[in-house]
Amino acid sequence: MITRDTWAEGPAGKLRLRWTLPPGEGPFPWVMYLPGYAAGSLAFHPEGTVDPLRCLLSALNEAGFATVRAEKRGFGGGGGPKAQDAGFEEEHADLAAALSAVTRDERVRGERGVLFGHSLGGLHAPRLAAGVAAVRGVALYGVGWLTWAEYLVASQRRVLGLSGASPVEIEARVRVLERYNARALHGGAEPAEALEGIEAWGRWLGVDEHGRQLGRTGRYWREVQACPVASPLLALEVPVLxxxxxxxxxxxxxxxxxxxxxxxxxxxxxxxxEEVAGADHDWRAHATPEASMASGWTGDFADGVAEALLRWLRER
Structure with missing residues (x-):
């Protein structure tokens, strides 16, 4: 794996573009990775640890593809306020600026590429691809087809069931979640305000001492809720995996x-x-969802993720 960094000019300042490249001069076909909601750096994990992202990108490089990922604002030496305070649409604008820079880069000039949306990155991918001639496909992993509020309820029912919660406990927690969402997603309340009367559930709901939920602002999550899911995908004129x-x-x-x-x-x-046998949301190898939940975000890379993606890429 050959690594190189370049820069894109985003709406709030410079954005670091982290490339991994195959041997040779190029230009190369390319894959742009679009991550989920986490507001943190996209640098690789320290050497000696299992890093599923490094494993996947290395497999793509070995197959002749360049890869690129844009650091979120304020990370990797980039400018602007930290991503924790940015909205979902501001993050989308950053990714659009990054994609524009990618398509002009000499490493991939004249080659068409694929946008790979992982988790909530799957909401960005089809909107970014629209009207960009250099994009020849959209790949998705661990994404959704429901609105955010619908997903949260369905997901919690499943997670609580896998955890062994009783039907009564599941119903009680879902009611708390729906009460919170009515305020935070639909009513415009900030996360801390939306906890009024249900403060004891704050940790379970992911609200921290800074008043963010899962590390992001209330505005971020309201914009996720407002983001169209079906129409951008159905409007695409390129293949989808x-x-x-x-x-x-x-x-x-x-x-x-x-x-x-x-x-x-x-x-x-x-x-x-494509169903990838034995892969979890983080591309780690586990036999079951329960085993993944118990692992604490550890485990080997699930090679089937790279194999499924490469089978599809080679057809493009």
Missing amino acids: AMWGSADWQSQREEHVALVEAIHAARPGMARF
Whole structure:
């Protein structure tokens, strides 16, 4: 793996673009990785630890593809306020600026590439691809077909069930979640305000001492809720791959299947569903969702993720 960094000019300042390259002079076909919601650096984990992202990108390099990922604002030496305070749409604008810089880079000039949306990055991918001639496909992993509020309820029912919670406890927690969402996602309240009367559930809901939920502002999550899911995917004129791992307890197989079926109905033959046996949401190898939950975000890389993605890429 050969690593290089370049810079893009984003709306709030410079954004570091982290490249990994195959041997040779290029230009190379390319894959741009779009991560989920976490507001942190996209630098690789320290050497000697299992880093699923490094493993996947290395497999792509070995197959002749360049890869690139844009650091979120304020990370990797980039400018502007930290991503924790940015909205979802501001993050989308940063990614659009990064994609524009990627398509002009000499390493990939004249080559067409694929956007790979992981988790909430899957909401960005189809919107970014629209009208960009250099994009020849959209790959997705661990994404959704529901609105954010719908997903949260469905996901928590599944996660609580896998954790062994009783039907009574599941119902009670879902009611708390729906009460919180009514305020935070639909009513415009900030996370701390939305906890009024249900403060004891703050940690379970992911609200921290800084008044953020899962490390992001209330505005970020309201913009995720407002982001269209179906229409950008159905408007795409390029092939779509939707991958889901059988050990993924954070996203649901049914949503991926429904997504592909909807695209098939609109544009026959333009979408594929791939179930990756033994892969979890973080691309780690586990036999079951329960095993993944118990692992504490550890485990070997699930090679099937790279294999499924490469099978599809080689057809493009």
